[in-house]
Amino acid sequence: MSAEKNSQQSAIELTQHDMTDGNIGLHYEENLLWEKERADHPGVDLPEPQNLALRTGGKPRGDIGLPQVSEPQALRHFVRMSTWNYSIDHGFFPLGSCTMKHNPRLNEKLARLPGFAHIHPMQDESTVQGALAVMHDLQHWLAELTNLPGVCLSPAAGAHGELAGMMTIRRAHEQKGENKKRRIVLTPDSAHGTNPATATTCGYEVRNMPTKENGMLTVAAFKEALYKTDPDGADIAAMMVTNPNTCGLFEKDMVEIADLLHEAGAYFYCDGANFNALVGKVRPGDFGVDVMHINLHKTFSTPHGGGGPGSGPICCTEELAKYMPVPTVIKQGDVYKLETEGDRPETLGRLKGYHGQFGMHVRALSYMLSHGADGLQRVSEDAVLNANYILASLKDDYHAPFAHQGPCMHEALLTDKIQKENGVTTLDIAKALVEHGFHPMTVYFPIHIAGTMLIEPTETESKDSIDRFITVMKDIANGAKAGKADEFHSYPQSTPRKRLDEVKAARQPVLRWR
Amino acid sequence: MRYLPQTENSRKAMLDTCGYEEVNDLYRDVPKQAFVNGLVDLPLHKGELEVERYMGAYANENRAAVDGPFFLGAGTYYHHIPSSVDYIIQRSEFLTAYTPYQPEIAQGTLQAIFEYQTFIAQLTGQDIANASLYDGATAMTEAALMALRVTKRKKIVLGNAVHPDYKSVLDSYMWNFDGEIEIGQGQIDDQTACVIVQSPDFYGQPHKYDALRQQCDENGALLVVVVNEIVSLGILEPPEVADIVCGEAQSIGLPMSYGGPHLGFFACKEKYMRQMPGRLCGMTEDADGKRGFVLTLSTREQHIRRDKATSNICTNQGLCALAFTVHMSLLGEDGFKRLARLNHEAACRLADALEAVNGVKLENQTFFNEFVVCLPKEASSVAQALSDKGVIAGLALDNNRLLVAATEMTTDADIAAFAKVLSEVL
Numbered sequence: 001m002s003a004e005k006n007s008q009q010s011a012i013e014l015t016q017h018d019m020t021d022g023n024i025g026l027h028y029e030e031n032l033l034w035e036k037e038r039a040d041h042p043g044v045d046l047p048e049p050q051n052l053a054l055r056t057g058g059k060p061r062g063d064i065g066l067p068q069v070s071e072p073q074a075l076r077h078f079v080r081m082s083t084w085n086y087s088i089d090h091g092f093f094p095l096g097s098c099t100m101k102h103n104p105r106l107n108e109k110l111a112r113l114p115g116f117a118h119i120h121p122m123q124d125e126s127t128v129q130g131a132l133a134v135m136h137d138l139q140h141w142l143a144e145l146t147n148l149p150g151v152c153l154s155p156a157a158g159a160h161g162e163l164a165g166m167m168t169i170r171r172a173h174e175q176k177g178e179n180k181k182r183r184i185v186l187t188p189d190s191a192h193g194t195n196p197a198t199a200t201t202c203g204y205e206v207r208n209m210p211t212k213e214n215g216m217l218t219v220a221a222f223k224e225a226l227y228k229t230d231p232d233g234a235d236i237a238a239m240m241v242t243n244p245n246t247c248g249l250f251e252k253d254m255v256e257i258a259d260l261l262h263e264a265g266a267y268f269y270c271d272g273a274n275f276n277a278l279v280g281k282v283r284p285g286d287f288g289v290d291v292m293h294i295n296l297h298k299t300f301s302t303p304h305g306g307g308g309p310g311s312g313p314i315c316c317t318e319e320l321a322k323y324m325p326v327p328t329v330i331k332q333g334d335v336y337k338l339e340t341e342g343d344r345p346e347t348l349g350r351l352k353g354y355h356g357q358f359g360m361h362v363r364a365l366s367y368m369l370s371h372g373a374d375g376l377q378r379v380s381e382d383a384v385l386n387a388n389y390i391l392a393s394l395k396d397d398y399h400a401p402f403a404h405q406g407p408c409m410h411e412a413l414l415t416d417k418i419q420k421e422n423g424v425t426t427l428d429i430a431k432a433l434v435e436h437g438f439h440p441m442t443v444y445f446p447i448h449i450a451g452t453m454l455i456e457p458t459e460t461e462s463k464d465s466i467d468r469f470i471t472v473m474k475d476i477a478n479g480a481k482a483g484k485a486d487e488f489h490s491y492p493q494s495t496p497r498k499r500l501d502e503v504k505a506a507r508q509p510v511l512r513w514r
Numbered sequence: 515m516r517y518l519p520q521t522e523n524s525r526k527a528m529l530d531t532c533g534y535e536e537v538n539d540l541y542r543d544v545p546k547q548a549f550v551n552g553l554v555d556l557p558l559h560k561g562e563l564e565v566e567r568y569m570g571a572y573a574n575e576n577r578a579a580v581d582g583p584f585f586l587g588a589g590t591y592y593h594h595i596p597s598s599v600d601y602i603i604q605r606s607e608f609l610t611a612y613t614p615y616q617p618e619i620a621q622g623t624l625q626a627i628f629e630y631q632t633f634i635a636q637l638t639g640q641d642i643a644n645a646s647l648y649d650g651a652t653a654m655t656e657a658a659l660m661a662l663r664v665t666k667r668k669k670i671v672l673g674n675a676v677h678p679d680y681k682s683v684l685d686s687y688m689w690n691f692d693g694e695i696e697i698g699q700g701q702i703d704d705q706t707a708c709v710i711v712q713s714p715d716f717y718g719q720p721h722k723y724d725a726l727r728q729q730c731d732e733n734g735a736l737l738v739v740v741v742n743e744i745v746s747l748g749i750l751e752p753p754e755v756a757d758i759v760c761g762e763a764q765s766i767g768l769p770m771s772y773g774g775p776h777l778g779f780f781a782c783k784e785k786y787m788r789q790m791p792g793r794l795c796g797m798t799e800d801a802d803g804k805r806g807f808v809l810t811l812s813t814r815e816q817h818i819r820r821d822k823a824t825s826n827i828c829t830n831q832g833l834c835a836l837a838f839t840v841h842m843s844l845l846g847e848d849g850f851k852r853l854a855r856l857n858h859e860a861a862c863r864l865a866d867a868l869e870a871v872n873g874v875k876l877e878n879q880t881f882f883n884e885f886v887v888c889l890p891k892e893a894s895s896v897a898q899a900l901s902d903k904g905v906i907a908g909l910a911l912d913n914n915r916l917l918v919a920a921t922e923m924t925t926d927a928d929i930a931a932f933a934k935v936l937s938e939v940l
Contacts, residue, residue, distance in 0.1 A: 022804075033629055033843050042849030044596055046922070049859035056720055056858065057880030058751050061851070064636050068846030075598050078840055082607035084621035089606035095615075102517055103610050106562050111771070112600070115573030120586045121773030122909055123577065124901055130575030131772045144554050156648035156774070157829045167690065179692075196821035203690045206821045252543040282541065286548035301517075305603075305833030306623035307613035307645070307793065309775035325686070341682075349686035353589070353651035353679040353762075354773025366569055372559030375515055377550070381537045382520050388540055389528040407532070407540040434619055439612075460517055463524035490801075495618040498801040502617075505798035505810040509787060511642045512632040 096442035096454025099298035107363035132336030147285030150321025161293025161312025233264030248411030258288025277410035280376030311360035382459035423485035587919025624807035639752030640781035647778030650762030661708030718884035748854025767837035
């Protein structure tokens with residue numbers, strides 16, 4: 001018995017220590033392309049042009065130092081690397097504020113139709129009427145869902161949409177001759193980091209508004225910020241607010257706040273990152289929003305792709321529509337047309353080459369058509385119900401700062417306040433989730449509350465899937481209570497890499513292979 | 515409803531756990547006036563087949579490059595994409611992952627970005643590159659903004675003909691500075707933050723940088739080189755002397771897709787590392803000392819720095835950068851250069867064929883895969899007439915000038931058709 005045990009042990013030791021390639025079972029190692037032996041032939045077969053006399057005005061380029069591998073080597077390289085990634089197709093991905101929902105493959109298929117993939121942005125409009133129709137339809141769906149009639153699809157991502165929206169506001173103030181005196185943008189302390197960064201990019205000064213114990217912006221705090229340096233708020237350009245906010249709560253005084261803001265002559269920019277809570281159910285144009293961006297890669301499921309491409313169209317009121325960036329698509333009779341600077345001279349101009357991330361427009365429209373008005377409403381309802389179920393199930397195991405107040409929207413906010421007493425932090429909890437086969441929630445955001453964990457389940461999880469997550473979260477809380485802090489600090493153990501040294505990466509940056 | 519897994523039973527059970535009667539109770543903080551009564555005024559859900567029919571009809575209304583002779587370039591190019599590229603980028607692990615904030619379960623994305631950064635640095639002859647930006651136009655604008663930060667000056671000089679959309683985007687961003695930033699043409703002086711040159715320029719002409727480098731050094735300005743046909747770097751001398759090289763890399767791995775998503779790239783000298791915009795991936799090691807990768811130098815970024823960030827950007831074009839990286843790995847050193855030669859050769863054949871048409875003159879002395887021809891008639895009407903006869907001829911510029919491009923996709927038959935139809939309409 002004991003001899004058998006010893007031989008098993010030595011077999012394991014052999015695997016882990018004596019094999020030099022580092023592969024263990026389905027954990028693959030894979031070196032960099034530049035570390036592979038240079039193949040004689042590349043992974044594509046191209047003909048060599050004959051009798052080419054250069055007309056470039058220079059000598060042909062010398063050795064670049066690029067690697068060279070055959071097609072099977074290249075394919076295997078990326079497939080092996082892919083196995084190191086967690087994705088929404090693997091499992092639950094409750095990353096708050098990011099809306100990691102199912103990405104239908106139909107949308108991928110349609111974006112690859114030759115009539116969409118192989119058309120050029122400067123083709124004559126008569127040859128791309130179908131593409132313009134897609135954009136026009138998408139504008140219509142977004143206008144209807146937000147009740148904001150002006151839509152510009154060109155922004156490339158959420159932050160780019162913020163910039164487009166804030167510059168639209170800036171342009172409106174400029175046209176009214178008020179740009180010089182309106183220099184301040186109000187943001188709550190719970191705002192996404194992009195909000196103040198965007199306001200600064202537009203040349204504005206940022207004024208912070210503290211949120212209260214209930215996680216919301218109050219009329220009193222808002223008034224204090226609005227009238228702080230001018231009794232009429234005449235130096236305020238805009239307010240940037242995410243609603244539902246980054247604590248997962250709907251700002252219940254929003255209408256009153258928006259009315260006061262409008263009385264002062266300023267505009268309400270809504271960060272649309274959390275639109276999944278509202279889609280088909282609540283329309284931002286009806287709670288005072290003047291302009292907002294929509295993350296097509298969140299609410300409308302164009303995939304996140306490991307960090308882009310995103311797409312961040314903006315929607316705005318009739319009043320602001322003329323100032324939006326160009327181009328937008330208009331319909332004249334039966335003909336679709338790109339509206340450019342010549343057609344809309346009040347525009348702030350162009351913020352991106354061509355017309356936006358058109359491939360994402362195709363995917364988003366395909367997703368909207370699949371869901372329809374009825375399905376999209378269900379998206380909102382299930383997203384909100386799932387988050388509330390998580391909150392109700394975990395509020396006794398974790399500190400849930402706002403759970404006593406009532407329901408949340410599509411995100412549940414917890415903190416590590418209880419676990420921290422036993423030396424287990426939010427980071428440890430996140431890494432423990434990784435060890436248990438989950439992608440963690442968003443951690444340490446929002447930043448104005450200590451040790452936050454923002455959980456966004458989305459509507460595409462079943463109750464079974466959510467129950468498994470809840471069980472693991474309870475196990476983690478119990479583990480923390482049992483004083484297993486050291487064990488937590490060592491997580492994750494079973495991933496292709498253990499905790500990575502981020503300090504070393506920043507102190508001695510190595511940004512490329514040499 | 516096929517994307518929604520919850521059942522009526524599970525919804526009921528979950529509401530019970532939460533202590534609510536119906537789902538609308540969860541929206542109690544929403545003002546009545548913003549609540550949709552019934553449904554929004556949009557069509558009801560459709561099955562996959564219906565959606566395919568609806569969207570397929572739109573796709574069929576477009577004249578695609580695959581449908582016939584095609585010579586349009588002007589910053590977006592029609593190239594071949596190996597099938598392995600599209601297979602890899604559609605793998606769930608890459609397609610449906612998030613930005614790699616949890617590096618232990620995102621090493622695939624991170625190593626791919628590291629390889630992408632290396633490819634871009636090598637191609638541009640620069641020290642380092644970022645993880646990508648939205649597109650060439652915004653990359654050029656970010657380069658200008660970076661030059662303003664580095665030099666603390668307020669004048670940007672455009673050294674030659676950059677893509678008109680790039681110029682428009684630059685103008686729009688600079689408008690935020692209330693007229694403090696001057697954008698001029700030509701002369702570099704001691705107030706100049708940077709001079710921006712595109713090569714090949716919008717009219718297809720490759721440029722050299724030595725004289726400009728000297729003028730920049732004399733005046734303390736940065737030299738920014740914009741490349742919007744990245745395949746050209748397989749045959750032209752690399753802009754090593756530049757401080758920043760940026761532009762558009764759509765040509766490697768990405769379809770034209772009516773202008774996006776494309777791939778903005780950004781490379782620079784190492785000394786400007788901490789002034790760079792966008793995401794950066796860096797090498798490090800894990801708790802066992804094994805090599806691994808993380809997003810790094812994020813203290814430049816909005817989620818840390820908020821109103822003091824170098825830029826408000828929080829994403830790159832991750833999947834597009836992956837497509838580029840896969841395509842580059844397949845091309846390798848020999849394939850990439852051969853692709854560049856094939857493009858140049860196709861353009862030489864096209865130039866010869868068009869010049870042989872009566873009254874047509876080649877404007878460029880030199881070119882890579884794109885050039886301007888002068889026609890004896892107004893270019894836009896000629897392009898329209900050619901389009902009516904099935905040839906997408908290129909971009910009509912002012913008056914009689916037509917900008918045309920050829921790539922490895924251009925066949926002898928395409929060129930013959932272009933020349934024939936052109937001689938008919940002139």
